[in-house]
Amino acid sequence: MTADSLIGRDLxxxxxxxxxxxxxxxxCSLGDTDPIYTDADAARAAGFCDIPVPPTFVVSSAHWRDEDNVVATLxxxxxxxxxxxxxxxxxxxxVVGDELTATRRVSGVSTREGKRGGTMTMVSIATDFTNQRGRLVVRxxxxxxxxxx
Known part of the structure; x- marks a missing residue:
């Protein structure tokens, strides 16, 4: 499989x-004690319709997929x-109550020579998160x- 043939591949x-x-x-794992993450009233007072997720929360989607399979697929x-x-x-x-759909694809592949010898291959993966209304909310x-x- 060539590097170019990976681009656009559905993961x-x-x-x-x-x-x-x-x-x-x-x-809690981030040490963030802001009440907007635990109290719906505090979240509403801050302008959210419900408790929002911390900024990097979507990484938890990894618990729902088989990462080793992606490496093998690539x-x-x-x-x-x-x-x-x-x-x-x-x-x-x-926000809490949303159901996210995460769709991953290979968005780019490049190579370069490593400082200690050998060629390094960089594979960029884009994951689009849409909510239950079909709206793209995070990439x-x-x-x-x-x-x-």
């Missing part, structure tokens, strides 16, 4: 609920794969790096 779709207890756990050697970066574009609020971009062997 699957999953659905998951935005659960109040998981939002609370996530905020033809990468898991023993040499690093997670290089992650970025988010927020398009609308995500997450990840870069996987397969180091030279």
């Amino acid at each position: 699957g779709t999953i659905r998951f609920p935005v659960d109040r207890s998981k939002v609370r756990e996530f905020a 033809g990468l050697d898991l023993r040499r794969v690093l997670h290089g970066e992650c970025g988010w574009e927020y398009l609308a609020p995500v 997450q971009t990840d870069v996987l790096i397969e180091t030279g062997g």
Whole structure:
């Protein structure tokens, strides 16, 4: 499989609920004590229709998918794969009670020579999160790096 043939490849779709207890756990794990993540009245007072999710909450979608399968699908050697970066574009609020659908695809592939020899392959993956109304609310971009062997 050539690198160019990966671009646009569908990496699957999953659905998951935005659960109040998981939002609370996530905020606690970040050490964020803002009451908007635990108290609906505080969230409404801050202008939200319900308890919002912390900014990076959508990474919890990984608990709903098989990550090893993605690496194999891409033809990468898991023993040499690093997670290089992650970025988010927020398009609308995500709140408790939403049900998100996450659709992933390969958005780019590039190579470069590593500083310690060998060619590194960078695979960019875009994940679009839409809510139950079909509205795109978050786009997450990840870069996987397969180091030279």
